[in-house]
Amino acid sequence: MDVLWAPWRMKYIEYAKVRKDSSECFICDAVRAENLEEHLVLYKDSFTVLLMNKFPYNTGHLLLAPSRHVADFSQLTREELLSLAELLRKSLALLKLALSPDGFNVGVNLGRVAGAGLETHLHVHIVPRWNGDTNFMPVISNTKVIPEALKDTYRRLMEHVHVLKGP
Numbered sequence: 001m002d003v004l005w006a007p008w009r010m011k012y013i014e015y016a017k018v019r020k021d022s023s024e025c026f027i028c029d030a031v032r033a034e035n036l037e038e039h040l041v042l043y044k045d046s047f048t049v050l051l052m053n054k055f056p057y058n059t060g061h062l063l064l065a066p067s068r069h070v071a072d073f074s075q076l077t078r079e080e081l082l083s084l085a086e087l088l089r090k091s092l093a094l095l096k097l098a099l100s101p102d103g104f105n106v107g108v109n110l111g112r113v114a115g116a117g118l119e120t121h122l123h124v125h126i127v128p129r130w131n132g133d134t135n136f137m138p139v140i141s142n143t144k145v146i147p148e149a150l151k152d153t154y155r156r157l158m159e160h161v162h163v164l165k166g167p
């Protein structure tokens with residue numbers, strides 16, 4: 001494993017430990033958040049929330065989740081499913097506009113064995129990809145430099161946030 005200065009990963013490890021010892025949920029925190037920027041929340045409505053991953057695998061790594069604390073697709077209502085799908089479509093449009101990626105990985109980890117850091121609140125990972133960015137999620141032993149600070153990316157995305165609010 002390459003050793004590289006990657007403080008966000010260390011933070012993640014510490015964070016995961018803390019989370020394990022409590023019943024708190026960072027997605028529910030985001031749903032309740034009044035200060036959107038502090039929680040890196042890009043959008044929320046009654047059914048869904050969209051936030052940036054604080055421990056990204058790439059610039060612009062977003063998390064899309066139902067507002068309700070449910071673990072699985074089987075627990076979602078039809079409205080929640082539809083809202084998730086619509087917000088996914090808009091999220092991809094937002095990322096295209098703001099960051100011009102060459103492609104995306106969109107995926108869900110269900111269960112710890114599948115790599116879920118937070119098992120109890122369903123969330124969809126949206127990871128923009130650029131030609132030449134060789135690392136990818138399953139290869140988590142690899143390291144990667146995130147070229148932009150999270151807050152900078154947040155502001156870049158928020159400049160185009162109207163995309164999420166349109167039809």
Ligand SMILES: [Zn+2]
Nearest residue numbers: 025028069121
């Ligand atoms: Zn939750």
